[in-house]
Amino acid sequence: MNLSYHPLDLKLKHIFQIARETRTVQNNVVALLKDEDGIIGYGEAAPTRFFGEDVMSVMRTLVQSLDLLKDADPFQIEDITLYLKNKFPPDAAARAAIDIALHDMIGKKLKIPLYKFLGLRRHEGKETSFTIGIDTMEKMCKKVEEAKDFPILKIKMGFQDDIKVLKELRKITKAIFRVDANTGWTPDEAIQKLNLMEELGVELVEQPFPVGSIEPLKKVRRHTKIPIFVDEDVKDSKDIPAFSDAADGINIKLMKCGGIREAIRMIYTARALNLKIMIGCNIESSVSITAAAHLMSLVDYIDLDGNLLVINDPYIGVIVDKGKLTLPAGNGLGVEARDSIPLPSLQGGTDKLVCPC
CATH class of the missing domain: 3.20.20.120 (Enolase-like C-terminal domain)
Structure with a gap:
């Protein structure tokens, strides 16, 4: 599988304030897994400082997951996610992006919705x-x-x-x-x-x-x-x-x-x-x-x-x-x-990634 990603800055309709922070933009990362048949699985990380994650930490985790995912069987989700949890225990949002993308890809390969x-x-x-x-x-x-x-x-x-x-x-x-x-x-x-x-x-x-x-x-x-x-x-x-x-x-x-x-x-x-x-x-x-x-x-x-x-x-x-x-x-x-909002190109895959290390 070929992993690529891009930052996603979500602009809020209103200033968002809770008891411990205020923000106007949420900085996320979209991860995309592409297999040899061209099927693409979408995933997303929405990191929070409260749990010690941000966009840079998510991208570091994704980059360090490239080798594992390159030759992995997407149907072995349990093994893949367990390995990632052991290797990146604090990076839950980054792991969620991969987990979601794997589930999306499998559903598309089997031609059934995720819930099924x-x-x-x-x-x-x-x-x-x-x-x-x-x-x-x-x-x-x-x-x-x-x-x-x-x-x-x-x-x-x-x-x-x-x-x-x-x-x-x-x-x-x-x-x-x-x-x-x-x-x-x-x-x-x-x-x-x-x-x-x-x-x-x-x-x-x-x-x-x-x-x-x-x-x-x-x-x-x-x-x-x-x-x-x-x-x-x-x-x-x-x-x-x-x-x-x-x-x-x-x-x-x-x-x-x-x-x-x-x-x-x-x-x-x-x-x-x-x-x-x-x-x-x-x-x-x-x-x-x-x-x-x-x-x-x-x-x-x-x-x-x-x-x-x-x-x-x-x-x-x-x-x-x-x-x-x-x-x-x-x-x-x-x-x-959504057609009205341009998305980054998926071409190039991992060779276009820049490690934020």
């Missing part, structure tokens, strides 16, 4: 939440008005007066609220706020505390009723058992765990521990968002809106209509390039 290759059913009609990032009261209200077609809103919190803002948002929408504190609260603060949120139609709360705060999570669960999900705390399946009695559910992201293979392991691990499951995302194009959407029949909650937050997604994949997700009809991921 995974033994799943085509699941239609599940609704994704739509994210409302931190901003001024006025701007957050405006964002909610713009998202009036979405029945579920994910409100980013973890800032001063966040409850006051949430109360104002409730006045202008009847949407279900999910709250993501992105590690921004203290335990006592969380208890107070979660109890207030019961009257505001909040369905669940994500990651109220910094990573590793197991005892604070247990304390909060004893004093509140709203389900608590962990996100940054669970990168892959080995992290889940520690939270079996400290949380109600987990948020799985392909970029956090390394791709589809590990996401499925996380799903079955969580089920064995009676934890609920959300599948989420970073700010991503339709490539990796569609890959995650193929798993939606296995999860309880969906938060796959990363491609809806940008203005220059160069791909067409999963369709979102009033929050409801519909998978594309094609083989593999079913993703196609």
Whole structure:
């Protein structure tokens, strides 16, 4: 297989702010695997500084994966992804790009969609939440008005007066609220706020505390009723058992765990521990968002809106209509390039790559 890649700078519709950072552009990398028959598998890495990755680290990992992939059988996904995990343990987003591209290629070679290759059913009609990032009261209200077609809103919190803002948002929408504190609260603060949120139609709360705060999570669960999900705390399946009695559910992201293979392991691990499951995302194009959407029949909650937050997604994949997700009809991921946005040439393959070492 011939591996090539190119950076993908996704421009956001609004300034995106959470409790720990602000940005206007998301810097991703698209990976392309091409076999001897000319079949191309698409993958994407959406790295985050929180987990120690960026575009340069992703490209370094891709370059260092060239020799392995050159002579590999794409159907041996388990062996390939395990090797990559052992060789590049911190580089989950980079590994996810390869994992997704392999799955896309195999689906195209077999002429079946990804969900069918995974033994799943085509699941239609599940609704994704739509994210409302931190901003001024006025701007957050405006964002909610713009998202009036979405029945579920994910409100980013973890800032001063966040409850006051949430109360104002409730006045202008009847949407279900999910709250993501992105590690921004203290335990006592969380208890107070979660109890207030019961009257505001909040369905669940994500990651109220910094990573590793197991005892604070247990304390909060004893004093509140709203389900608590962990996100940054669970990168892959080995992290889940520690939270079996400290949380109600987990948020799985392909970029956090390394791709589809590990996401499925996380799903079955969580089920064995009676934890609920959300599948989420970073700010991503339709490539990796569609890959995650193929798993939606296995999860309880969906938060796959990363491609809806940008203005220059160069791909067409999963369709979102009033929050409801519909998978594309094609083989593999079913993703196609958008003609109106030019893409870098695929010609030249690995001999055109420049190592960012």
